[in-house]
Amino acid sequence: MTGLSPRRTEGNEKNTKRQQTANYSLSFARWVTHRIVMPIRPENRWLYPIDWRQLSQTVRFDRAGARCEGCSRPHLRRVVHLGDGRWWDADIRCWRSDRGKRISMKAGFALASVRVTYVVLACAHLDHDPGNSASANLKALCQRCHMIHDAAEHRWQRWWNVFRLRAIRDLYEDPRVTRERIAGR
Numbered sequence: 001m002t003g004l005s006p007r008r009t010e011g012n013e014k015n016t017k018r019q020q021t022a023n024y025s026l027s028f029a030r031w032v033t034h035r036i037v038m039p040i041r042p043e044n045r046w047l048y049p050i051d052w053r054q055l056s057q058t059v060r061f062d063r064a065g066a067r068c069e070g071c072s073r074p075h076l077r078r079v080v081h082l083g084d085g086r087w088w089d090a091d092i093r094c095w096r097s098d099r100g101k102r103i104s105m106k107a108g109f110a111l112a113s114v115r116v117t118y119v120v121l122a123c124a125h126l127d128h129d130p131g132n133s134a135s136a137n138l139k140a141l142c143q144r145c146h147m148i149h150d151a152a153e154h155r156w157q158r159w160w161n162v163f164r165l166r167a168i169r170d171l172y173e174d175p176r177v178t179r180e181r182i183a184g185r
Contacts, residue, residue: 047130055133056123060140068121070145072100075121082113085144098144122146128153 040048049055060066066075073079073087081087085098086105097103124141125132128150141149170178 044130049131049133052133055138059123059135059138060121063135064121064140066121067140068100068119068142068145069140070100070149071098071142072096073119073142073144075119077119078116079119080114080116082109083115117143119143124149 060075067073068075071085071087072089074091079087080090086103086109087096088094089096092102094102095105119142121140121142124139124146126137126139126149129137147154
């Protein structure tokens with residue numbers, strides 16, 4: 001049965017509009033109550049401990065209080081920011097720096113530079129080793145702080161992918177094609 005088809009009732013009686021609406025809404029219940037799956041690649045899943053979901057929740061919500069430990073942005077909220085790390089904290093009605101410190105905006109800012117971001121916290125490994133799940137090695141970070149923390153790792157991974165693809169091409173490519181490609185540069 002698809003998510004759009006209403007449930008059939010016993011007998012040949014006609015459903016009222018209200019019953020049809022109730023049946024449709026029940027068929028969508030599985031979509032409303034879904035769980036967000038962590039974005040871990042299947043080939044890397046075995047590197048993480050079995051209780052990773054519980055560890056991640058403990059770090060993000062119990063220890064960090066549902067706020068980024070790098071810049072204090074709140075979890076699952078839309079945040080107004082200027083693109084350079086400064087953001088508006090609506091809870092205490094002040095601007096914060098990229099490190100979460102209160103700042104004053106004496107110079108002002110261009111209204112065109114204001115952006116809105118939906119913040120989602122993730123649990124980051126400080127040493128980039130998923131097997132090391134010690135509490136001191138884990139930190140709750142928003143997307144921005146996590147990308148800044150992992151920037152060197154991402155640069156290395158990009159280099160490695162290019163290197164690997166070139167190596168495979170060199171192994172299996174015809175030498176004449178290689179000479180033509182190099183001569184065309």
